Amino acid sequence: MIQVLIDALVRTAELSFLAVGLTMVYGVLRFANFAHVEFATVGAYLALALSSSLGLPLVLAAILAIVLSGGLGIGFDRLIFSRLRTASPIMLMIASFALGIAMRETVRAIWGPSPFFYNLGVLAPIRLFGALITPTQIAIILAALVAMLAFHFLLSGTRLGIAMRATADNATLSEASGIPTERIIRAVWFIGSGFAALGGVLVGLNTQVKPDMGFGLIVEVFCAAIVGGIGSPYGAILGAVLVGFAENFGLAVDWSTPLNAIGIAAGPYAYIPTGYKSAIAFVLLILTLLWRPRGILGTKA
């Protein structure tokens, strides 16, 4: 069970970066950005390219990749989304879907479809309470904790963070109070896309770097953001915890006892096949839509 707990924590860490960025862009711009997960792919590949071709150490390459991805987010906003500020959210959503495909296919055209790995050498896993955890996984969980704390101080303690929350709450009113909305939007794109890139690097560290790595997470990331309450950054973290734990424990739990209890003969063991892992997030999403569409910490639906 400790092993499952560790896997769930790693998954939570990866998802929370993506979900926080998604929910921030949604909070300020009021549209579901389907291109968001592709920033993870782009960030992971940029870090790979910087570390392998320029020979930079991976940490430095990752930081550069995060900054570059954040800049890319601002660039796409200037190029596409800033011209659609008054358009319907549906048009923004479709434009972001198209942008996401363009990003993913560009990555595929440049680096090809086969997966890559970060060159870390062989790292011996550490034994912890009878479970195995690799140093990378420890780094992922620590990075998530540090980044989320920093993010919390940014939101609650700095002028920028307070302005961001005000803009997300009521854009018209905050602009009337003298908050430069366009600058806040740029900051949100930078932080959101940068967080997504960091999430992508972490996913790449834990598994592999491939063109579909971002899009493969889209249901989980949206589920985390919606379950927590879309537009609420703390909700997104909570949602990531729920999705990460539901996925890992859902697969690890032997469902035969409850299944036998309701009369479905399931035999001595009944596990959810791993192929259905992303179906768990979907079930969670549907339950949220039925029970509380605005999410746990959300304010409006």
Next chain:
Amino acid sequence: MIEFFVYLVTIAAIWGILSLSLNLQYGVAGLVNLGHVGFFMLGAYTSTILVVMGGWPIPVGMIGGAVAAAVFGILMALPAANLREDYWAISTLAAAEIVRIIFLNTNLGGPYVGEAFGVSGIPRPLREWFEAHGYSLPSYNLFYMVVVLLCLAAAFVLVTYLASTPFGRSLKALREGDEVPLALGKPVGFLRVRVMAVGGALAGLAGALFAHYNAYIAPEYFLPLETFIVWAMIIVGGPGNFIGALAGTVIIQILYNSTRFIASLVDIDAQILGSLRMIVIAVLIILVILYMPQGIVPERRRRYGP
């Protein structure tokens, strides 16, 4: 050359049915369905299972495919019926992915049937009859093209008729916001469920036509990318206009298939070319949204009053 033309027209007509049905859901009713390929896949697989494993005649299989897709549309619409478009987008996308995951993980009998192997040897309607009477495969393909075109024409008549009925006008009111239809006492949630069922049935029929044309289906044919291509057709053609949806289908299909000719002219890797054509379509969509949001054939809006 003529054989390629027949192939292109057949495929474009199948995708035409898809874009007409999505246009009914999005262009007319304003529902952001990002899981259209789910209907297509369910239609293709249901018809295949009924015909190949169940031994039913092909028309029954096709009708079964359409019915299964319609039921799926109802199931898809129920939890989201009264929610905003963002929730529609992600829940439909996820639902279509679930359909794909289920077929990807289900063995349909035998070691190489179902799962990632797909199903091969799907019978084609009246193929034996044509063979027995000495017709070649190209002339059979010509016959199938006519069948698909007839289905497309029927679908066009159906959606145009539906859009002109009180049901269709309620859907158009729904697209502009819930307030007016609610004030008039229209059941907004039920209207959405119904349009998902009708559009789903049409897309399911398109899937069945595809399965019995291609004779082989596998989960890799039904990636979310396919939904995006149908969206490209509608956005480029003009949401809300059925002629526009067909025009968009022709444009995107020509773009999509033109890479075959480019590949023979320029020495370029097929993998890169495949990515490039998706980039071109994606950039085209963004340009249309930025500079021509009505599409190339804008919807005709009736004006009332002076």
